[in-house]
Amino acid sequence: MIDKIKSLLVLLIFPCVIITCTFSQEGKKEKKEMTNSNKPVSELTQEQQSAFDALNELQTSTDEMNRIYSTFPNIEQPCYPADTSFEISQSELLTFMEKFISKHCQNLSSEHQVQLTKSSVLAQKKYTVLHCADYESNVNYENGLPMTGTWIMPNVLGRRDVILAW
Secondary structure, three states: OHHHHHHHHHHHHHHHHHOOOOOOOHHOOOOOHHHHHOHHHHHOOOHHOOOHHHHHHHOOOOOOOEEEEEEOOOOOOOOOOOOOEEEEEEEHHHHHHHHHHHHOOOOHOOOOOOOOHHOOOOOOEEEEEEEOOOOOOOOOOOOOOOOEEEEEEEEEEEEEEEEEEO
């Protein structure tokens, strides 16, 4: 009788152990894939570091708080889901940053504005921008990219999201 109980227990426990091990391995695999996809660049170039330094200084130099700021990469931002998204080059971002900084960092000298603007865009060659119209219903994308609402540049170098509140 005891032998039958032992055999029955083995038959019941063995499948449970196999299922547990299978799910455990799948969970580790998914976690590893998620970690690798958001992995930041291991070392920053001098240009990339100067871009982050410039963004840090701009963050503390705006005329009003929270006009430009950074968060951890790929977190849910307040205006998600975005109304639209687009990709811009480094030179296009330079043009937009010049306008943004001249409008929102008037307490900086014009020379310092130029220096920070040029440095702030050097992190990447291309940027994805998520645009949130912030309750504007008639945003017109035909006349160029709107310099209104909120721009979110997610996952810059895998290290941060950069937010511009126009």
